[in-house]
Amino acid sequence: MTVLDLLRGADIEVDDSPRRLAEYSYDASNYRVPPSAVVFPRTADDVRTTVKACARTGVTIVSRGGGTSMAGNAIGTGVVLDFSRYMNKVISVDASEKSAVVQPGIVISELAAAVSAATDGQLTYAPDPSSKTRATVGGAIGNDACGNHSVRYGRTADHTIALDIVTADGHLLRATRSGIHAVDPSDSGSVDAAARIGAELAALVADNMADFRLELGLIPRQVSGFHLSNLLPENGFDVARALVGSEGTCAIVVAATVALVPVPKAALLLSLGYSDVVEAAQDVMTILEFSPAAIEGIDEKIVETMQARRGIDSVRGLPAGNAWLYVDLDGDDPAEVEEKAERLLARLKESGRLKDGRVVADPAERKSLWRVREDGAGLSTRLVGGGESWPGWEDSAVAPQNLAAYLADFRDLLAAHSLTGVMYGHFGAGCMHVRITFDQRTERGRGIMQAFLRDAAELVVRHGGSLSGEHGDGRARSELLPIMYSPSMLSAFARFKRIWDPAALLNPGSITDPAPMMKDLALEGVPSREWKTTFELHQVGTTTDLDPFVHATQACVGVGRCRSSSGGVMCPSYRATGDEKDSTRGRARVLQDMVRTSTTVADGWASEDVKASLDLCLSCKACSSDCPVGVDMATYKAEFLDHHYAGRIRPMAHYSLGWLPRWLKLTSRIAPLLNRALTPRTGRLAARLGGLTTERSLPRFASRKELRQQSAGSTLGGDVVLFVDSFTKGFRPEVIGAAVRVLADGGRTAECRSDMCCGLTWISTGQLATAKKQLARTAEMLDDGTDRPIVVTEPSCAAALKKDLPELVNTDAARRVAARIQSFAAAVIDQAAGGWTPSAKVPAEVTVQTHCHEYAVFGEATQRKALAAAGISAVDEATGCCGVAGNFGFEPEHFEISMKVAEQALAPAVRRAGDRPILTDGFSCHMQVRELTGDHSSAASTHLAHVLDPNPQWHAKAPPGAPNHATGPQAPSSSGPQAPTTTRRDT
Template sequence: RERLQSLYRSNAAEIRKRQPRTMRNVAGYNLNRIGPGAEALARLLVGSEGTLAFFSKLRLGLAELPRKRVLGLCHFPDLIQALDSVQHLVSLDPSAVELVDSNVLTLAAGIPDFRSTIARFVHGTPGALLLVEFSSPDSGAELERELGHLDGLMTQIGYPSSVTSAITLAEQAAVWNVRKAGLNIVMSMAGHRKPISFIEDCAVPLEHLAEYAMEVNAIFRRHGTDGTWYAHASVGCLHVRPALNLRDPEDIALVRRIAEETHEVVRRFGGTHSGEHGDGILRSEFLPAMVGEQVTRVYREVKDTLDPLGILNPGKIVDAPKMDEPSLFRFHPQYDEQRAEEVLPTVLSWEPGGLLGATERCNNNGACRKTDPGIMCPSFRATRQEQHSTRGRANALRLALSGQLGDSGLDSPEMVEAMSLCISCKGCARECPAGVDMSRMKIEWQHRRNRITGIPFRERLLAALPRIAPKVSRLSRLLNLASHIPGRRLLGLAPERRLPRWAGQAWRDQELKSVVPPAKSGAEQGSIEITADSTKPQVALFVDTFSRWFEPEIPRAARDLLEASGADVIPLRSGPGERPLCCGRTYLSAGMVDEAIHEAERLVNAARKMTSGDIKIVGLEPSCLYTLKDEIPALLDNTEANRLSELSLTLEDYLDQAWEDGRTISFNNQAYEGPDGKPLRILRHGHCHQKAFGGVPAADRMLARLPGVEVTAIESGCCGMAGAFGYHAEHYATSMAIGELDLLPQVRAAEDDIQIIADGTSCRAQIADGTGRNATHAAILLAKGLAT
């Protein structure tokens, strides 16, 4: 302590002189925290990046969460005018002012998950938006007044009628999702150049924001590139990423030039190159230029005082390497790009760069290591091990594909273990800021492994369910009895699991009004005729394997609901004499891509009438429906498959759209009364694929339209069953551990009269096995109250 205080006294004037005039700064060490009157050695360690000490215990001061928020979207013609306005908008004391530039807005408008949000809240084609939030701990606060003041100030500074408002929590969440997904969105830009982070943490005083942006954009133009901007504008911290190709030696040389020129602009405006992310390898070498040689020597002495052996995270803040040292680059001289396609020939359609390029999208941001409820990444949340995170798997595949794990990297026991716990929830495709899609990568890896080692009998048996179901379903009673006989462990199935029960009366397409038997008695077996009602909108019902053979009450409820919405329901079915259609999901889960392609081709061929006639296709099981939307286009890569994807939607999505179009459904009030005449309470769990593709809001809206019901969402990630995964004996414990993270405790805690809703067949099975409670598909509950 005395040594540190002496260091401060000897250098106090220079330390004060070099302190940036910004609201955020984490460059170097917090030397101002060891001065007289401000001494707080714990705060000296904050932001030291593990170079001075490690923490065994932390005590944090918590702030109360706001109970009410409103959001105003301020439109500006260009980036510079938006940034110049920040200094005025902060006078209203908002809780946040965030920047979204035109690159993000343009790209977001082309992404299905964000298209409706952009259309609803963004007017015209602004050059930038400022998202201005007001909040209060008082749930009764009249924050709408603040939006009025915001609109008035915007008019005063020259931008009348340029504010749109998001009042409800759902509206605000939709807008914030676009901002939070900013990095993911800009990483989707076409071409080899991608936004690269090395000057993304600069902060300057608010009065210089616009000038700073003008000069940085001039630097980009001078070097033949451009950048993407998003920022914590209210505190002057701008996350700007120039677009560069780090495989191109000329672009690699630009990294240093752009960094040095940008840092010079930052220094001139009294800012810092490290607003909140830290110095690390990228910025530590520039500390002498930013804070001066004298303060840099103080950093060295602080380091020597607290870490005399130099063993704590060396090479950061002091003794840093050059930021463009070739060995530090991901694409170093030994990086073998040509090897990837040789060791793992791909079968799915990938964007330029192939599978290796897809793994390279991982920028190690660590979002997949979060532990709060969400889709990504359930196996990491259960195990807390890096190899079971999306990042761990993506890096392992990248290292193996580029030859850095040797010849056996793809087949090592460690790789097998890491990939085995990926349950293909698709959460990473939605939540990963860099857009890593591990579910697709696992298909490629598993397909290759199948070719090399063969396909185990258990996987063949489970995957073949769609093909064997039409034959064995005739023995449904016997199969249901046999499911209780011991011996499942011989197949590698968990004895703790209850197997699905076969239905006594499976779904038949003839149960639709549009389906009539052929007029000729000698017609081919299975032949039917479809009648069309030209007065009604036509919709095709796709009944998946699980709903058809195990829970036919779901397609029967869906039929009734679709008809109640005024639709003419026709079947998406196979040809005469053929077995029912299948999406190929079970085969994909086992890496049996050839079989999945066959099923996909059958389905696409059968859907030609729909795809050529713009007939919507409604699915019931989320994992199957989203296979139509996601994997089948990647498997077949043709126009028909892409059109199938565009036309396919969940039952709730279709009903919700019909409702908005005026085709409402009449429900019987008494059907939804709970005990003692009280409103029925519903606890809803969303399937991972529903959440990953944005299908949950429509389900919630339809449930909320039931008279008198109270709908509550279960704040949960994956249920843990994940199709066949949870039935595997070796995965049973992990499956249950994932379920115990969020879902199962909340279901157990629910009162007996609360109705549990879960659209996924795996989710319902996990809830039954883990809690003894029965969950219901939303279609069953919705159809229960159809007015007759």
């Protein structure tokens, strides 16, 4: 029997589909190794059953958490055990003992949150790697991860009390700080296994005691190799800590008892600017005298990329300089912490290296600074100045006192090989993360990379350092361990591995018997086939000799921010399902295998595997801004669907919703009759015929007469062009009247244009020829020789005109028009900057649903800034996809996921809203609020234009089903200008 037969016979969840294998062929390293199957265990017994099946059939096993390994130690040819999907619980928290018991798949930040909740914020789990929002405790144990505050708290090993492990022959044992024993004393086989392993480990120590003391544990971040010094008598025969950092090569962790630490009562962040990273490193030893909790560093390349990708405001709080240190000081007394900061700044100024330094008191500034540091691995991959950089020499470490000298020599080494390094890392612990401009696609580039890695290993060893200071050796560095360790130590490593895993089934190729570091590179051997696309994808990167679509898909390097459960918007479908398939990374990996024309994902544009991978992508565009490397899955999905359905019958929703602008031309002529005809019963029938879900009520259709009435304030040649999109024209025309009056309130006239289309519905359904034709016409009509702002009240349409227009219509006119596009919220910000304050009686507080497309294209704070400018507090901001996302939430097969997505942010905010207005500038968000509140009228939520409208009585007597803003905080007012009636343009 095969291993798959055995696993399926034991009711183990296992998947060997080509799509699944593609998703798990990669981690965050340079490597690609397709597995034979992926197993999703739910219990320790599932793990034991899997291990026994693999042992019986000789199949290797790789343990995997968040899949964020940069050394290639979370991929392999056999069975991959993904613990993140089900074995991700906190079993218990013991505040009195300052400990917790957890499953290996728990995400580190989720563990910290659970501990905080259980201890009233008094305790936390200390290891905090930058990937903590998606990296798991099991992965941290495998690599002996550290984090930003390792200066204070050390490595994962320092917080590991005990490990429940499954051995390579299926025994369940517990490794502790004083030995190893069976979890179940009645299991005689496991008792015997524990006794054997304990005795053999004791013999290993006895035979190698001098080597362990002379070669191991010499610097804070010596992570390379096995941590065998923990077995020495003076360290209490600590088997648990000896297994930490073994990269899943010796045993499989199924539970961990971890230590918790007190949360400081006061903390303060210093931001220090230097001319370069070497001068910054020279001040580290001085800073360490002040007992900081963290000393983190970044260089200017990361900052420049962050600002270019997310706007100048995305990095706030940096003083002058080209390299920066973040220094966290903490303690029990805020005054003492502040005094310490002042003394430290004075001391650093005396040294003469500090260019500028400041205390970062603003929480928003602190958040933005840490965001840059945490996204460093992704931001450094594709830099704004051009070029690509990759891991490979990712996290070498030296003693902190040697860091400056090491970095100076390291820069010389880069120059000698004509390479550039992007530097960031844990300066206080002597550990540097460096992304380097390796060319892995050509034979010459790979030769340079290999030569550099050997020279770099020799350099760090000369400085008394470690090849790895955090991420482990894996496929990236295990081959280089003979440069760092003596033959006798390497022999001891191999013996340690055999004690646990004599058949070499567990993650073979890492640390001992290493796989060649230049084998299985993901960028090697990708066919040079041309993938013709409608979107212009050249701006995704700077490589000109590679097909743009291939280059775009290869942007994903696997850092996994899309697997975060909080913060930002990306990726709503993953947050709903917890399945790698539904993450931006999972989709990107499947696309990467598609362009390889590989055996895992074949058939190119016709691939059903790729179609399945993209199915739950909501096209929210959040990944284009939240992803550190700017992966734009909405664009890739539209491109794929366009090719996939070429010459094929499409899903009915592509015709009903994809062609919505065409249908709305008809409905506007018969709207009164249509609205009367659409009873609940006939509405369900119409939805079913259109391929739509019957779980949602259809919106009320607007008539041409209503549009004319609401556009009455239009002024031909006005100061502003007010673009009337299809959604607003067809369903919410009252927004146009309100927008005109708000602009007039600021002294600006508006020319309403309802005779064009942004092409959004055709883009989202992958009908790009039609979209391109529509947008070309729109660009031609709007490119009027002026620089008048073009204001769009529907955020998704504004985003399409801002971003998709120049990528689909590669003309100067398209680029000029895109540069003039503003969302309505952005227009309000501009108006306020000119001194305007609303004359309307505005509510003091609102609940606001931030539209995904506005968030991604115009900036995450756009709505918040607009409200603040108008004197309104966004007391509850639902930053997360609403779940409808255009056609997605109206499709029957997606309704359930749509509602799960809504529960991530919008639904809880709606339940908390009470009497506060709920702002939904996006029509999709408005429709979801209707569903959540059960209020199927248009009054379920409101638009920013309505809130700021100085004359709400203009729409107080709206037709049945339209929003009535004559009550509540937007009562009619006689103040404000009456907009004049002039000519408008529409079709």
